[in-house]
Amino acid sequence: MSRAVTLRKSFVSYFERHGHRFYPSSKVLPPPSDRSLLFSNAGMNQFKERLLGNVNAFPPGIDRVTNYQKCIRLSGRHNDIDDVGMDGYHHTFFEMLGSWSFGSYGRRRACELALDFLCSELKLPLSSMYFTYFAGGSAVPPDKETQQIWVDLGVPPNRIIPCAGLRGHNFWEASRYGGPCGPSTEIHFDRLHRKTDQSGLVNKDDENLLEIWNIVFIELNRDSVLRPLGVLNIDTGMGLERLLSIIEEVPSNYHSSLFSNIFNKISQDSNSKTFEDLSNINSKDAYLLKSYRILADHIRCLTVALNDGAIFGPGGRGTVLRRLLKRAIFASESAFRLPHDYLCNLVDAVASELRQSYPELNSDLAHVKTALKDEADRAKKVLDYGRNLLEKKCANTSSISADFMWRLHSSVGLPLEITSTLLDSRGISYDEERLEQCKREENTPSVHFKSRSNKALSAGEVEDIRCSDIAPTDCSLVHKISEIENNFEVKLLATFLFQPNDDDEEEVNRKTFKFIFDRTPFYSIAGGQQCDNGIVRCDTGTLVISHVSSISGYVSHYGHVESGELPEIGSSMIASVNLVRRDALMRSHSATHLLLKALQIYNHEVQQLGSSCTIDDLRLDVNSKKLSLENIQAIEKVVNEMIAENVKRERYVDEVGEAVISFDFKSFKCEEFCCGTHVKQSGDIAHFSIVENRTLKSGVIRIGAFTGPRALANHQRFSELHKDYKNVINMADNLAKFPYLNSLTRDKLRNASTLPLLDKIRLRNEANSILDTIRKEKRVLQQDLIDNIVEDLELNCNNSSFYVRVFQGREALILSIDFISSILLKRSCHLPFLFILEREDIDRSIFLFSFPDKDFLENIKKTEDILGASFELNKSVTRWPHIAGTVPFNSPSLQSLPKLFVQNL
Numbered sequence: 001m002s003r004a005v006t007l008r009k010s011f012v013s014y015f016e017r018h019g020h021r022f023y024p025s026s027k028v029l030p031p032p033s034d035r036s037l038l039f040s041n042a043g044m045n046q047f048k049e050r051l052l053g054n055v056n057a058f059p060p061g062i063d064r065v066t067n068y069q070k071c072i073r074l075s076g077r078h079n080d081i082d083d084v085g086m087d088g089y090h091h092t093f094f095e096m097l098g099s100w101s102f103g104s105y106g107r108r109r110a111c112e113l114a115l116d117f118l119c120s121e122l123k124l125p126l127s128s129m130y131f132t133y134f135a136g137g138s139a140v141p142p143d144k145e146t147q148q149i150w151v152d153l154g155v156p157p158n159r160i161i162p163c164a165g166l167r168g169h170n171f172w173e174a175s176r177y178g179g180p181c182g183p184s185t186e187i188h189f190d191r192l193h194r195k196t197d198q199s200g201l202v203n204k205d206d207e208n209l210l211e212i213w214n215i216v217f218i219e220l221n222r223d224s225v226l227r228p229l230g231v232l233n234i235d236t237g238m239g240l241e242r243l244l245s246i247i248e249e250v251p252s253n254y255h256s257s258l259f260s261n262i263f264n265k266i267s268q269d270s271n272s273k274t275f276e277d278l279s280n281i282n283s284k285d286a287y288l289l290k291s292y293r294i295l296a297d298h299i300r301c302l303t304v305a306l307n308d309g310a311i312f313g314p315g316g317r318g319t320v321l322r323r324l325l326k327r328a329i330f331a332s333e334s335a336f337r338l339p340h341d342y343l344c345n346l347v348d349a350v351a352s353e354l355r356q357s358y359p360e361l362n363s364d365l366a367h368v369k370t371a372l373k374d375e376a377d378r379a380k381k382v383l384d385y386g387r388n389l390l391e392k393k394c395a396n397t398s399s400i401s402a403d404f405m406w407r408l409h410s411s412v413g414l415p416l417e418i419t420s421t422l423l424d425s426r427g428i429s430y431d432e433e434r435l436e437q438c439k440r441e442e443n444t445p446s447v448h449f450k451s452r453s454n455k456a457l458s459a460g461e462v463e464d465i466r467c468s469d470i471a472p473t474d475c476s477l478v479h480k481i482s483e484i485e486n487n488f489e490v491k492l493l494a495t496f497l498f499q500p501n502d503d504d505e506e507e508v509n510r511k512t513f514k515f516i517f518d519r520t521p522f523y524s525i526a527g528g529q530q531c532d533n534g535i536v537r538c539d540t541g542t543l544v545i546s547h548v549s550s551i552s553g554y555v556s557h558y559g560h561v562e563s564g565e566l567p568e569i570g571s572s573m574i575a576s577v578n579l580v581r582r583d584a585l586m587r588s589h590s591a592t593h594l595l596l597k598a599l600q601i602y603n604h605e606v607q608q609l610g611s612s613c614t615i616d617d618l619r620l621d622v623n624s625k626k627l628s629l630e631n632i633q634a635i636e637k638v639v640n641e642m643i644a645e646n647v648k649r650e651r652y653v654d655e656v657g658e659a660v661i662s663f664d665f666k667s668f669k670c671e672e673f674c675c676g677t678h679v680k681q682s683g684d685i686a687h688f689s690i691v692e693n694r695t696l697k698s699g700v701i702r703i704g705a706f707t708g709p710r711a712l713a714n715h716q717r718f719s720e721l722h723k724d725y726k727n728v729i730n731m732a733d734n735l736a737k738f739p740y741l742n743s744l745t746r747d748k749l750r751n752a753s754t755l756p757l758l759d760k761i762r763l764r765n766e767a768n769s770i771l772d773t774i775r776k777e778k779r780v781l782q783q784d785l786i787d788n789i790v791e792d793l794e795l796n797c798n799n800s801s802f803y804v805r806v807f808q809g810r811e812a813l814i815l816s817i818d819f820i821s822s823i824l825l826k827r828s829c830h831l832p833f834l835f836i837l838e839r840e841d842i843d844r845s846i847f848l849f850s851f852p853d854k855d856f857l858e859n860i861k862k863t864e865d866i867l868g869a870s871f872e873l874n875k876s877v878t879r880w881p882h883i884a885g886t887v888p889f890n891s892p893s894l895q896s897l898p899k900l901f902v903q904n905l
Contacts, residue, residue: 003257005356007244008068011097014117015066020099023059025069025358027308028093029317029605038317039305043069043098044180044216044235050102051180051218051233063104068240068357069096070304074320081324082417084297085290085331088207088252092324093301095240103231110215110234111149114187118213122247128190130202130209131155134170134183135162139226143170143183143217150185161199169203172216172235180218180229187213191246207252213238254293261349262296269345270336291335298328299346304354306368307361309605312375313623313699317605323415325372326379330418340383341376344369378698386414387422394428402434455558456549457514461496465516465554470494472553474519478677479651481521481577490517490536490575492567498558513566515543515557521577522557524550528611529589529676534577541565543573582677584615587685587707590649590678591639592618593661594688595705597670598638599624602631609700613676617691619704626701627693632758639688642670646683687711689756706754718759725763729770738774741767 012022026046030037037045047065049057059065072093073080083090101110118124131150136142142162150160163169163186173181190198192208201209218233220226241253248256254263255276263275275292278285302324305317312318312325325343332338347365355361386408393400400423408414416435423430457465470493477488494516515536522545525531531548536557541564545557567573592611599606599622610621627635642665650662661678662671679685689711692704706714728740744767 002353002356003248004240004244004353007240007247008095008097008357010121011068011117011238012066014121015064015099015113018064018113019104020064020066021059021062023065023067025067028070028072028305029308029310031604038320039072039074040069041071041073042235043067043071043096043237044100044218045069047100047102047235048180051100051235052221053229053231053233063102065100065102067098069098070308070358071096072301072305074301074317074324081320081327085294087205088254088293089210089242089245091241091253091297091300093297093304097238097240097243099234099236101234103233105234106232107146107217107234108149108152110217110236111146111153111185114213114215114236115153118187122243124189124246125193126154128193129155130159130161130188130190130199132161132163132170132186132188132202134185135164137164137171140171140183140220143185146183146185146217158197158199161202163203172214173222179222180220180233180235181222181226182217182219184214184216186211186215189246191249191251210242210246212242212246254296258353259296261353262299262346263292265346265349266292266295266336266338269342270338272336288335291331294331295328295336295343295346298324299343300350300354302328302343302372303347303350303365303368304361306371307365309603311603311605311623311625311699312371314609314697318623318699322375322379322413325375326383326413326415327417329376329379329383330415330421334421340380341373343376344372347372375698382413383418386412386419390414390419390422394423394426397428399429402431402438405430405435406438455498455514455547455556457496457551457554457556461514462552462554465494468494470516470554471518473517473550473555475524475550475555477519477521478523481579481582483579486521486576486579488519488521488575490519490521490573492516492569492571492573493518494569495566496556512558512560513543515545515559516554517557517573517575520548520555520557521575522548522555523582523585523677524548524555526550527674527676528592529613530585530615532577532582532585532677534575535562536573536575538567538571538573540567540571543567581615583684584708585613586677586679588613588615588618589674589676590661590663590682591643591685591688591705591707592620593670593672593674593678594639594642594663594682594685595620595635595703596622596672597668598635598642599703601638601668602634616710617704617706619692619702621696621700621702623699624701625699626695627703629758629761632690632693632761636688636690636758643682643685643688646681648681649678651678687715689714691754691757693757711756714754715756715759718755718763721755722759722763725767737770738778741771741774 016022023046025043026040028040030040030045040046044051046058046069050059070093074092080090081092084092099113115126118129119126133146133150134140134143147160147162151157170184170186171181172184173179186203188202188209189212190209198206198209203211214237216235216237218235219229219231221229241256241258244258245251245253245256250256253259259275266272267274273285273288275289278289278292302321305321310317310321312321328343329340332342333340336342347369351361351365389408389412393404405416405419405423408419409416420430480488492515496514496516498512498514517536522532522534523529525548533544533546533548536543536545536559542562543557543559544562545559547558549556549558592613595618596606596608603624606622606624608620608622610619612619642663645665647663647665650664652660652662659673659675660671661674661676662669663682665682686708688705688707690703690705691714692702694702696702705711724740725744728737731737744764
């Protein structure tokens with residue numbers, strides 16, 4: 001049993017003896033409901049709701065818990081990626097030894113347990129420890145109670161250090177987006193056991209004076225402000241890697257036994273110095289030391305993340321993992337001369353150390369290795385392309401612009417760290433201040449609005465409206481429409497005459513406008529959903545609205561005057577939405593939410609990257625690999641089951657003003673932020689059918705689907721096609737099936753983007769299987785044809801001329817020409833011969849005439865009954881010179897020639 005396993009068990013066993021219940025580690029991916037985190041970055045994440053005071057949340061009925069938790073810190077306030085490799089104690093993946101009290105005990109008991117475990121259980125000397133407490137900040141007072149507790153427990157006062165400032169040391173919160181938080185006290189350990197006072201080095205990034213335990217007093221919750229919870233919860237966390245290095249008395253976390261398997265593997269495969277033999281003093285050793293740390297840490301992080309369900313891809317955690325992999329590849333190639341996909345070889349070394357405590361790593365992890373290999377191949381191309389661009393830019397120069405470095409990072413995908421390392425190795429300078437400015441600009445949100453089209457309001461028009469003291473459009477009517485209520489009184493406040501492009505003939509011939517009303521029932525184009533259309537009428541005229549958009553709170557209704565006159569400003573009018581279009585859009589939009597939920601049921605890592613909801617179909621772009629046939633079937637089934645359940649759709653506005661739509665199904669809840677229009681109950685969607693499943697780019701797929709009548713109509717269309725198919729395959733003659741099946745697979749199914757995808761794939765696979773069988777039969781017949789040709793040539797080689805009749809198949813005709821020509825030439829026969837493809841459905845035959853000399857060409861040209869012949873020498877159809885044309889079916893010229901043989905194919 002490894003020392004790490006022993007330490008985990010000792011920690012859990014100690015707290016179990018003191019009334020705590022063990023709960024296994026959660027995955028490193030937080031549940032979809034927690035949008036504040038990309039990865040689980042602390043042991044408390046799975047208990048967040050309980051820490052907020054919800055007594056019914058996980059774990060219910062338990063008030064003391066302990067565990068060891070897999071954690072990843074790659075984003076937000078807790079992001080250690082840039083520090084990994086630079087020192088001996090930072091990690092992107094680490095394990096947290098934790099204990100929790102949900103209102104069961106307070107500060108004193110938490111401090112007693114921590115100190116007792118370290119001093120009595122692990123036998124660590126109190127003389128090497130330092131303690132910090134929260135010195136106060138903003139509205140939170142100093143934690144004098146904790147200071148006194150440490151004094152009472154025998155800690156020398158000069159070893160108890162105050163640390164101030166919210167969002168700093170000794171005030172802990174899991175996420176910058178808020179959640180449970182509070183002041184904390186930390187225990188630091190001097191691994192060198194120095195006798196002199198080292199309190200000045202606490203929290204100063206000293207590698208030998210490490211924070212090992214953080215005890216957080218969860219008594220506050222941050223939303224827009226800090227609010228008291230009304231109960232004191234305890235959340236403690238201790239880094240396993242740091243504690244193990246102290247127990248094993250090694251100089252850094254990476255020298256502990258946790259990493260020895262990985263380092264030994266790297267050293268053996270690269271024939272490099274071992275990690276233990278390296279020194280920070282030698283510059284070459286220092287780079288190897290850094291690279292060892294990067295490789296070991298990053299493969300641990302990637303292995304655990306991928307095994308828990310994370311995937312590489314654009315945006316969010318997928319992008320962060322890609323950066324991690326590129327960093328590891330660069331270290332592998334530059335320091336150890338190992339191939340770009342070498343990390344796959346380290347997965348087993350990671351699992352061998354962790355699987356004793358984390359049984360989910362007991363599998364062969366083939367899926368992890370495959371994901372690493374595929375992404376490493378992609379990353380290699382990106383890195384090589386970026387480095388080539390950098391090489392060209394660096395030629396004959398001593399400096400390079402920070403803007404170019406940033407473009408390599410943001411557009412090409414070459415991490416800044418790699419670029420700067422390459423530049424430093426060549427002695428090429430760059431503006432570091434400008435580079436930091438580029439980073440800040442990237443994180444500054446844009447305040448500029450872009451119009452979707454010129455049918456929307458321009459920035460100048462919005463300013464004109466504001467200067468006219470017109471209030472933003474009231475859109476509350478959008479969600480009040482029904483079959484009973486679809487006539488709403490609105491007031492015309494402004495009009496803009498639309499100036500169309502000269503090539504838009506329809507718009508040039510009639511005046512169109514952008515109308516602004518005080519309120520509107522029309523949904524604006526937004527969030528991937530198309531807009532409503534309809535009419536607005538009054539006594540003097542009727543307006544047809546064809547496009548609706550919103551900018552800066554003002555809704556533009558693009559349309560024209562259908563009848564009567566342009567209404568005057570201030571006119572009261574009645575607005576009615578086209579309900580047929582609205583219903584179709586609602587079906588598509590609601591089905592998009594159900595589709596996303598179905599995808600997340602099978603992989604909660606899936607996130608929406610884009611969508612489009614039209615009256616005809618829906619499209620959803622997500623981070624995922626292309627779905628298998630089984631995936632499509634399962635997801636389509638889940639969505640249709642949700643539809644069949646006919647659950648009522650709920651819509652409400654949350655406490656921060658965001659609209660939420662919700663379907664509460666029996667087995668799960670589909671709930672998302674959305675301001676679009678939706679069906680009243682899931683059954684209104686009627687039917688759902690996937691018609692598209694394709695890869696857009698690495699890690700991103702697009703799923704297309706139909707709903708309602710369109711889906712049913714396309715199933716009917718497929719049924720008719722399938723009926724024809726059945727009639728054909730029931731024919732006795734296999735060769736007679738070939739033309740239809742060939743056309744079916746090449747044209748009808750390949751180009752039929754509107755057929756149900758599942759049915760289409762199955763039918764295509766079945767038809768291709770039959771085609772393969774028929775092709776084998778044809779090859780046998782063609783071989784018989786060749787054998788007969790050879791036999792007949794031996795008998796008829798002295799004829800002056802002859803022709804071969806081939807009833808079916810252009811391929812067979814070309815095959816005949818090539819074989820006969822080659823056989824004749826081998827026998828030094830110089831005979832002209834005519835090949836006829838008989839077409840009895842018309843009154844003439846298509847012929848190819850092959851000949852060994854040009855003299856014969858002049859004779860054939862004089863033949864009166866040859867029509868429309870092309871007499872150029874060419875090899876476009878076969879490799880032999882020939883002429884081509886048509887001749888009447890019963891041509892005397894044909895009848896006078898002896899037949900070589902007759903063969904049906």
